[in-house]
Amino acid sequence: MTNPNEVARHYHSGHLLKRISDGCAAMDLTPPFFHDALAPVDEFHIGGRLATEPFVNALDLTPESQVVDLGCGLGGPARYIAATTGANVTGIDLTAEFVETGRALTEWTGLSDRVQLIKGNVLDLPLEAESFDAAYMIHVGMNIEDKVGVAQEAKRVLKPGGIFAIYDVMQVGEGHMDYPAPWASSSEQSALARPETYEAALKSVGFEVSNRIDRTAFAKQFFADLAAAQRRADGPPPLGLHLIMGDDTALKIQHMVRNIEGGLIAPIEIHARLPV
Ligand SMILES: C[S@@+](CC[C@H](N)C(=O)[O-])C[C@H]1O[C@@H](n2cnc3c(N)ncnc32)[C@H](O)[C@@H]1O
Numbered sequence: 490m491t492n493p494n495e496v497a498r499h500y501h502s503g504h505l506l507k508r509i510s511d512g513c514a515a516m517d518l519t520p521p522f523f524h525d526a527l528a529p530v531d532e533f534h535i536g537g538r539l540a541t542e543p544f545v546n547a548l549d550l551t552p553e554s555q556v557v558d559l560g561c562g563l564g565g566p567a568r569y570i571a572a573t574t575g576a577n578v579t580g581i582d583l584t585a586e587f588v589e590t591g592r593a594l595t596e597w598t599g600l601s602d603r604v605q606l607i608k609g610n611v612l613d614l615p616l617e618a619e620s621f622d623a624a625y626m627i628h629v630g631m632n633i634e635d636k637v638g639v640a641q642e643a644k645r646v647l648k649p650g651g652i653f654a655i656y657d658v659m660q661v662g663e664g665h666m667d668y669p670a671p672w673a674s675s676s677e678q679s680a681l682a683r684p685e686t687y688e689a690a691l692k693s694v695g696f697e698v699s700n701r702i703d704r705t706a707f708a709k710q711f712f713a714d715l716a717a718a719q720r721r722a723d724g725p726p727p728l729g730l731h732l733i734m735g736d737d738t739a740l741k742i743q744h745m746v747r748n749i750e751g752g753l754i755a756p757i758e759i760h761a762r763l764p765v
Contacts, residue, residue: 491680493583493610496632499674500562500584500733506593508732515727520597524568527594530728531565533671534628534656535745535756536711537730540704541566541627544656547700547760548623550574557581557621557646559611559639560629563733564591564604571603579621580606581614612638616646623652630657631672634680636690644694650765653696655758656704658745659684662752667744669737671730684757696761704756705749712746 509530513519518526528538545566550556552575558567561580564587571578582588591606609615611626612635624643633639643653658672660681673679688698725731731738748754 491632491634491678495678496673497584499672499678501586502733502735503586505586505733506590509590509594509728512727512729512732521599522597524565524572524598524600527563527598527728528565528569529726530730530732531563531568531591531594533562533565533730533733535658535708536704538565538569539711540656540707540756541569544625544627544654544758545570545573547758548625548652548654550576550623552576554622555579555620557614557616557624559614559624559626559643560632561591561606562587564595564606566625566627567604567606568595568598568600571600572598576603576623578604579616580604581609581611581616582606583608583610612642614642614646618645619648621646621651622648623654625654625656627656628658628672630655630659630687631679631681636682636687637693640690640694640696644696644763647763649763651763653691653761653763655687655761657687657757657759658754659687659757660753661703661755661757664748664751664753666748666753669741670745670748671734671741681754684759687759688761691759691761696763698759698761700758700760702758704758708749708756712742712749 554576556578558580561582567578567580588606588608595604
C-alpha cells in the first residue's frame with residue numbers, strides 16, 4: 490500500500506529551486522522569461538513536452554476553460570496549457586517542494602494570473618464540487634493504489650460533461666519491475682495497475698471511457714533519441730530531469746526503459762467523460 494508521506498519523501502530532494510535557478514543562470518536566462526525554456530525540467534513524464542502537446546490537444550480547451558491538474562509536480566503542463574490555450578489551471582500536488590518551486594517558476598514565466606498550484610492530495614481535493622470543465626493526471630496514478638478514489642474525486646470536481654484525461658505508466662505484462670524507478674524508490678511506493686483497472690475505476694463512478702492510446706512506440710523512440718543526444722553531449726544539460734531525480738537518475742531511467750522494452754510496463758493515455 491503506498492503511503493503519501495513516503496511518496497512525498499521520494500520526490501523531495503531539497504534546494505530544488507536553487508538548482509533550477511543555477512541551471513537558468515548557466516543558460517543566461519533571467520526572469521521573466523518564456524515558459525518553454527523550463528520544459529526540460531518541469532515536464533516530469535515520459536516524452537516531456539513532446540508528450541504533453543498531443544495530450545493537451547485532445548482536451549479541446551478554450552480561454553474560458555477551468556482545468557485541474559491532479560499531481561501537477563512543478564506545474565510544467567499547467568503553464569503550457571495556460572500559455573497556449575488561455576485556460577485557467579489549478580494544480581494539486583502532495584510534494585510541498587514541488588508546489589513551492591512551481592509557484593516561483595510560474596511567477597518567473599508571468600503566468601500567475603492563470604496558474605494556481607496548491608499542496609494537497611488527489612484523494613481529498615481541496616476544491617469545490619462541479620467547478621472544472623476538464624481534469625487531467627500525468628504520471629501520478631503509479632503512486633496511488635486507490636484508483637476508484639482518484640476517479641471519484643475527479644468526478645466530484647468536474648461539471649457534467651467534463652473530460653478526465655490520464656497519461657500514466659501502466660502494467661501491461663507479467664514479471665518483476667525493477668526499482669528504483671522515476672516514480673518510486675521501491676515496490677512499496679509503487680501502485681502500477683493495468684489499463685483495465687483504470688477503466689473499471691472510471692466506469693464504476695460514472696465516466697464513459699472514450700479512448701485508450703498506447704504510447705510505447707513513441708516512448709521507445711524518445712528514449713533512443715535521448716540516449717543518442719547524451720552520447721554526443723559532454724555532460725548533463727543545465728536544465729533536465731536529473732535536477733529532480735538526483736544521483737541515481739540514470740539507473741531510474743534505465744530500469745524504466747528496460748521494463749518498457751520488455752513489455753512489462755507502457756505509457757498509456759485514457760480519456761473519459763462524464764455524461765451531460
Ligand atoms: C512523476 S511526477 C509527475 C508530475 C507532473 N504531473 C508532470 O507530469 O510533470 C508525480 C507527481 O505526483 C505527485 N503525487 C503522487 N501521489 C499524489 C497524491 N496522492 N496526491 C497529489 N499528488 C501526488 C507527486 O508529488 C509528484 O509530483
